[in-house]
Amino acid sequence: MDKNISHFFFTAKNFDFEKVALEIFKHQAQNCVVYKQFIENLNIDFNTIQTTQEIPFLPISFFKSHTVLSSEKPIEITFLSSATTGTIQSKHHVTDVSLYEKSFQLAFKQFYGEITDYCILALLPSYSQREGSSLIYMVNNLISESKNPQSGYFLYNHDELHQTLISLKNRSQKTILIGVTYALLDFIEQHSIDFPELIVMETGGMKGKRKEMVREELHEILTNGFGVKNIHSEYGMTELLSQAYSLGNGIFECPSWMKILLRDTNDPLSLIKNTQTGGINVIDLANINSCSFIATQDLGKSYPDGTFEVLGRFSDADIRGCNLLVQ
Numbered sequence: 001m002d003k004n005i006s007h008f009f010f011t012a013k014n015f016d017f018e019k020v021a022l023e024i025f026k027h028q029a030q031n032c033v034v035y036k037q038f039i040e041n042l043n044i045d046f047n048t049i050q051t052t053q054e055i056p057f058l059p060i061s062f063f064k065s066h067t068v069l070s071s072e073k074p075i076e077i078t079f080l081s082s083a084t085t086g087t088i089q090s091k092h093h094v095t096d097v098s099l100y101e102k103s104f105q106l107a108f109k110q111f112y113g114e115i116t117d118y119c120i121l122a123l124l125p126s127y128s129q130r131e132g133s134s135l136i137y138m139v140n141n142l143i144s145e146s147k148n149p150q151s152g153y154f155l156y157n158h159d160e161l162h163q164t165l166i167s168l169k170n171r172s173q174k175t176i177l178i179g180v181t182y183a184l185l186d187f188i189e190q191h192s193i194d195f196p197e198l199i200v201m202e203t204g205g206m207k208g209k210r211k212e213m214v215r216e217e218l219h220e221i222l223t224n225g226f227g228v229k230n231i232h233s234e235y236g237m238t239e240l241l242s243q244a245y246s247l248g249n250g251i252f253e254c255p256s257w258m259k260i261l262l263r264d265t266n267d268p269l270s271l272i273k274n275t276q277t278g279g280i281n282v283i284d285l286a287n288i289n290s291c292s293f294i295a296t297q298d299l300g301k302s303y304p305d306g307t308f309e310v311l312g313r314f315s316d317a318d319i320r321g322c323n324l325l326v327q
Helices: 003-011 017-031 033-041 097-112 134-146 158-170 181-190 215-226
Strands: 077-080 091-094 119-123 175-179 199-202 232-235 244-246 258-263 278-284 293-302 308-313
Touching: 003 097, 017 033, 077 134, 091 097, 097 134, 119 134, 119 158, 119 181, 158 175, 158 181, 175 181, 181 199, 181 215, 199 215, 258 293
Parallel strands: 119 175, 175 199, 199 232
Antiparallel strands: 077 091, 232 244, 258 278, 278 293, 293 308
C-alpha cells in the first residue's frame, strides 16, 4: 500500500478506524499469500466482508510455519520470538521498520508524554542475550531518544542498578524501569528501595526461571519492593508492531491504531460480547505489510471503553511472550 496511507493513521486525530481496517483487510486478503489461503479455506469471499466484526483472524501460530507478508518490498528486519528447547520461533518479517518505530514512539508519547523527560532503565537479561527481539529494538530506541546519560541496560548488575535508582530518586528524575518479571523479582530480593515516583513496567513472563504467579500476588510483591503504588505492564509480542499499556491493575489500553476483539473459545470465527472471557484477537494497523488481524493464544476480557485485561492462555498454547500471567 502507499506509504502515505500506511503512516497517516498514526497522527490523524479522528481517522475512521473501521474504514481503514477494512481497506487494509482487503489489501492483505489479496496480497498476503498465507492469509489469502486461510480465508479461501474457510470458504469466505473477502469481498463480502463489510465490517471488522466479520473479518477472519489469522491464528498467530502461522508466524511459526509460514512467511506472513503482504508487501513485495525487501525485508528490512526480522523479529524473532523467544524459544525454549523443542519449540519453533515465530518470525515477523518487517519491510518497513519505520512503521514499528512510529508505532512505539507515538504510543509512548500517548501514555507517558515526551521521552526526553525520562531516564529509561532496562532489566531484560533474557531478551538482551538473544538476537531478533522486537522489545530490545524498542528499548534501544527509547534509551537513545531519552538523551539521558544514565539511561541504559543492567544485565545482572543489581548493585549498579540500585545505586542508579537512588541517584535518580535524589535528583527527582522521572524514571521508567522496564523489566522482565523474574529479573525484577531477583532485584528486589537483593535490594529494596522506596521510590514512589518510579514507573516499574513489567514485560511479563518468568522465562522458565520461576514459577508463574497470579498478577495480584506478583504486583503486590513488586509494589512493596520498589515502594510504588502500582505496576505498569506492556502487552506486546513479536507478531505485532504495536503495544497496549496498563498503568496499573492489569487493565490495558490500546493506542488509537490498535483494537482488541474477543472470540468464542469454542467457535473461533464468532466474537463475544464485552465482559465475557474469550480468546484475544488483535487488529494492529501497524502490521500493514504483514497481517493486521491476529488471533492470539491469550485469554482475556474486554470492556465497553475499549480497555481489556489478560487472564491467561489457552491450555495447549506454547508458554512464551509478554504478560502471560495465569489468573
